[in-house]
Amino acid sequence: MSTSFGPVLGIETSCDDTAAAVVCDGVVLGAAIASQIPIHRRFGGVVPEVAARNHLLTVLPTIEDALQQADIGPDQLAGLAVTNRPGLIGALLVGVQTAKALAYTWRKPIVGVDHIAAHLWAGQLRPTDQAGPDWPKPKLPFAALAVSGGHTSLYVVRGPDDLVLLGRTLDDAAGEAFDKFGKQLGLPYPAGPEVDQLAVLGDPTRFKLPRGMLGRADGAYSFSGLKTAIRLQIEALGQTGPTAVSDALPDLCASFQAAVVEQLVRVTLDSLRRHKQRQLVLAGGVAANLGLRTALAIHCAKHRVQFWPVPLAYCGDNAAMVAGLGAALLAQGQRDDLFTLDAIATGAVRRAALLPAPGSP
Ligand code: KG4
Ligand code: ZN
Numbered sequence: 001m002s003t004s005f006g007p008v009l010g011i012e013t014s015c016d017d018t019a020a021a022v023v024c025d026g027v028v029l030g031a032a033i034a035s036q037i038p039i040h041r042r043f044g045g046v047v048p049e050v051a052a053r054n055h056l057l058t059v060l061p062t063i064e065d066a067l068q069q070a071d072i073g074p075d076q077l078a079g080l081a082v083t084n085r086p087g088l089i090g091a092l093l094v095g096v097q098t099a100k101a102l103a104y105t106w107r108k109p110i111v112g113v114d115h116i117a118a119h120l121w122a123g124q125l126r127p128t129d130q131a132g133p134d135w136p137k138p139k140l141p142f143a144a145l146a147v148s149g150g151h152t153s154l155y156v157v158r159g160p161d162d163l164v165l166l167g168r169t170l171d172d173a174a175g176e177a178f179d180k181f182g183k184q185l186g187l188p189y190p191a192g193p194e195v196d197q198l199a200v201l202g203d204p205t206r207f208k209l210p211r212g213m214l215g216r217a218d219g220a221y222s223f224s225g226l227k228t229a230i231r232l233q234i235e236a237l238g239q240t241g242p243t244a245v246s247d248a249l250p251d252l253c254a255s256f257q258a259a260v261v262e263q264l265v266r267v268t269l270d271s272l273r274r275h276k277q278r279q280l281v282l283a284g285g286v287a288a289n290l291g292l293r294t295a296l297a298i299h300c301a302k303h304r305v306q307f308w309p310v311p312l313a314y315c316g317d318n319a320a321m322v323a324g325l326g327a328a329l330l331a332q333g334q335r336d337d338l339f340t341l342d343a344i345a346t347g348a349v350r351r352a353a354l355l356p357a358p359g360s361p
Contacts, residue, residue: 005331006078007070009102010323011063013095014087014115015149016046018058019319022070022077023327026124027131028320030069031313034058037190044189045179052090059098066319074106081326084112085344086150092343100338111329112336113322120144120157121325122314123281138308143277145268147292148284149175149190152221152264154271157281160328166271167219174260174286177223181230181256185249195253196289202250204258207233212263219271226259261291265299272305281308288315 004025012019016039021031036054040046067073082099084092096112103110123138138144141158143166153168172180175192182191209229213222234252237244245252272280280300286292293309300307314320 005327007072007076008323008327008330009063009066009077009080010113010319010321010326011059011080011082011095011099012115012118012317012319012322013055013059013091013098014083015091015317016040016051017317018055018062019317019322020059020063020066021319021323022066022072023125023320023323025327026126026135026137026324028125028127028314028324029072030066031318031320032062032065032069033318034062041189044183046088048088048090051088052094055091055094059094063098063102074102074108077106077108079103079109079111079326079330080106081111081113081322081329082341083115083118083322084341085114086346087115087343089343089345092345096341096343100341104338109330109335110338110341111326111334112341113326113329115317115322116146116148116151116153117161117163118321118325119146119148119151119283119310120155120163120281121160121328122283122310122318122321123308124328125311125314125320125324127311127313138279138281138306142279142281142308143272143275144281144283145264145287146284147174147264147282147286147289149173149179151284152223154219154268156275156277160325160332161334166275167221167267169221169223170213171222171224172227174221174223174264175284177227177260178257178286180227184231184234185245185252190285192286192289195257196291198250198253199257199291200254202252202254204254206248206251207255209233209255209259211259211266214263214266215270216267217274219267219274221263221267223260223263226256226263230256230259257289257291261289261295264292265295268296269299269303269305273303278304279306279308281310283310283315285316288312
């Protein structure tokens with residue numbers, strides 16, 4: 001399959017990051033992000049209307065920044081790609097309408113991209129300083145675990161628009177679990193990165209926590225039992241003294257992270273074995289987690305699975321993944337109609353189906 005298409009401008013506004021990037025043949029020529037985290041932090045989470053209004057302010061300067069970094073003008077672009085699903089509807093609309101207006105003005109083809117499919121495709125990206133013909137990357141088909149604030153799903157990626165779901169969370173997403181746990185401890189939103197840093201300093205065995213859904217044939221993940229268990233332990237600890245919880249912060253983070261990581265590793269490797277997959281891409285915001293990257297690297301090596309953690313720069317929401325997947329879709333002839341391309345708030349990954357495990361009824 002050829003993914004060579006020429007430079008593609010990607011636009012991402014599905015949540016709280018306004019991002020634009022130019023990608024050509026998997027090489028990221030320019031990438032800009034205007035993060036809204038400081039704006040939403042005081043609310044303890046993303047406020048959808050505030051996110052949409054801020055995207056409006058930042059989307060054009062961010063696109064200009066990405067084009068400038070790539071040192072190319074609109075006339076040199078081969079096409080545009082924009083995240084049009086799933087996400088916050090007002091936030092998505094800003095990106096979609098902007099992309100449509102630019103595609104119309106610049107007379108370029110446009111394609112709408114699924115946010116999760118884009119995360120899964122991020123293992124194909126590389127920065128300009130590491131570009132070269134021999135740069136290793138996952139080869140189709142590959143398994144890919146999307147762990148983000150909204151998703152915990154394992155897929156087989158058979159092509160840029162051909163995904164098969166192997167398993168997903170029955171309740172919270174991994175990132176959501178990190179964020180809710182951190183909020184309880186008074187850590188600023190989003191808590192995942194800080195929990196990760198504190199976990200390095202703590203004892204992961206101090207607090208005994210459940211590991212969730214292990215050994216199920218449907219590859220399901222679950223974090224709600226863990227969420228309740230850690231809440232009860234924090235409450236009990238709080239009763240023992242005014243500084244007991246803050247004193248135990250590193251141990252709490254290490255114990256919680258170990259429980260999340262162990263479940264992700266065991267369920268994922270179990271699914272890979274059942275579905276005979278020999279490559280694993282780790283994608284999404286939580287893919288930046290050091291404990292998870294390390295544990296998966298060790299266990300994948302043990303089980304002879306080739307492990308492809310997405311480069312840190314492309315784990316969290318970014319537009320390089322959108323441009324990269326968009327280029328692959330455009331290269332195989334996909335186009336969206338300028339007048340009917342629309343934002344879709346919900347919706348599963350297009351054409352994804354749940355693949356039964358071999359031998360299951
Ligand atoms: O992919 P992403 O940027 O946005 C969504 O599509 O949701 O993921 C954001 C999520 C947040 O929940 C954040 O706390 C989590 O990723 N996250 C982390 C780490 N870095 C970001 N979770 C654990 N460890 C990290 N190092
Ligand atoms: Zn995301």
